[in-house]
Amino acid sequence: MKKFYKILEDKILNALDVLEYKTSEVVVNESNKPDLGDYQYNGAMSLAKIYHKSPIIIANEIADILKKDVYFEDVNVAGPGFINLRISENALIEFLNIDDYSYSPKDQLIFLDYGGANVAKSLHVGHLRSANIGEALKRLCEYLGYKTISDTHLGDWGRPLGLVMLELEKRHPDWPFFQKDYVGEYPQVEINNKLLEEIYPFASNKAKEDETYLKEAQEMTKRLQDNEKGIYALWTQIMAVSKKDINKIYKRLNAKFDLYKGESDSEKYVPEMLDYLSKLDIIQESEGAKVIPVGLPTDKLEIPPMLLIKSDGGILYSTTELATIYERVKNYNPNEIWYITDKRQDLHFLQVFRAAYKAQIVSDQVKLVFAGFGTMNGRDGRPFKTRDGGVMNLTDLLEQVKDECMKRLNPNITESRDKIAEMIAMATVKYADMLPRRETDYNFDLEKFCDLEGKTGPYILYSTIRMKSLLNKAKESNVSYHSLKKIKGKFTRELILDLNNLDKVINNAFTSKSLNEITDYLYNLTTCYNRFYTENYILKEKDEDLRESWLYLTSIVYKVNKILLNILAIDVPEKM
């Protein structure tokens, strides 16, 4: 990948070297005074503090060196010591014509954990973010050259399943799954997703009111964890039904996982892990439970120990989570593991991570990263009570958005209308979901997702398709374009400057593990292009060099848009 800022920063570093100023890093930014320059360097002010010199003198010293460089058309010093840089036209043209938009492969493996659907519960709107952000981060890593493995880590174990199966037992006490001494084949029973959706909230609510019911559910959970034959057979059937439904939605959202493992898979590693842990002398007894203390003297808030085994002998979320790390290290040996879940799980993961490092389940070189995202709240600004149901089903949301898109779909399009509406709908939902920063809390607002104008998915799609259409027209009339030959017009220059930001944006997104920089950049670049497009009648231009330059520029913007949309896992239809 070509790096524009690196060129500028190297030039400044070089100047600082000549002047014998030492600084750890040089940062050049886009100018916020475009009338004075394209880029600015503000470091003279901080150097002034270190060297006890006037910032203007330092800025002028640096500027005097840069002025000799033909790369710059103008270098000036303003205010207390801002250095403004205006890039020469030749340098801009030369850089744009470098065709290098890929990163070289890296040897590191990043393991991503996202999705996090729960078996026996339909996906609701709260599950949207994990799938969208997770998938996009995975693609971002891959684009940057990292190896990746993604695992959706299904919630397929523990009490929710105990609750569902207990309720099934109440309704069908005759089913042989529940008889401990049953011999022979287990029958295939009628379970469908609709039933599961009804049963879970019912059982969950009942357990809250009815203590004996809760106790029974805990027992059922224990029976599952003990791998009781019949219970396990029933569990397998529930899994099959539920998984099918879950995958249907993930497919719509373009979320593809390398592994569809779950807590049940990690659970198999629990005995092995416990055996390993027991040799380390880090497990302690506390109120009948077994725990790993993870508090540190420097903690401001007392971090409770990680619970490993309950007083009744059962295991917990944190236990399987730790076992999951154990399993992943053993089988895949990743350099980093990223968790993309609701940020309220912060403390839980902090405990698990500390325990993992403490027990050396992972070496200190492996980075365990919690990339929590903002909580999806209801209209009232309160978090959804996900376990009580009553939250909008994700399929319903997607269908509503799709209906809106269908209504507005160009009537001239006669073929594949359903498919196109689907693509626009997914773009709408995904773009809206990744527009705010990852950590920002979210009020679920159907209108927001259905908004098809302004800073939205459809805007980006429409503009991108229009670029492609223009390029196709050029091709039809045998107009070729191979490079940028000259720059004319204000918008052309702006567009080129905007394109120079690509590498920076990609890397910032990677560092912050947030996609908002990418959605934002996509919007800026597209808007900039649309202004350029409105201003210039590209195909009608008589100056052939200019026409070629404009077409080439169009092809680059189109290419960049496609790259970024692909990172966001948004597909672009041919027409809309």
Add this chain to the structure above:
RNA sequence: GUUCUUGUAGCUCAGUUGGAUAGAGCGUACGCCUCCGACGCGUAAGGCCAAGGGUUCGAUUCCCUUCAAGAACACCA
């Protein structure tokens, strides 16, 4: 209660080595299709960056206090 997060335009949100005149979308008010796709483009109004203090050449940004909202805080996941 303790700890953490947040508070920026009517609404939804961007804004990190501390930098010049604080940005965008929606909404509002006006414009622009005889021409490459108008789901497009332009112009305008809209702000005590929660409040107060501090650090310094300079603060939406860093520190302190207050107010307001939210979250987490062992046998749920």
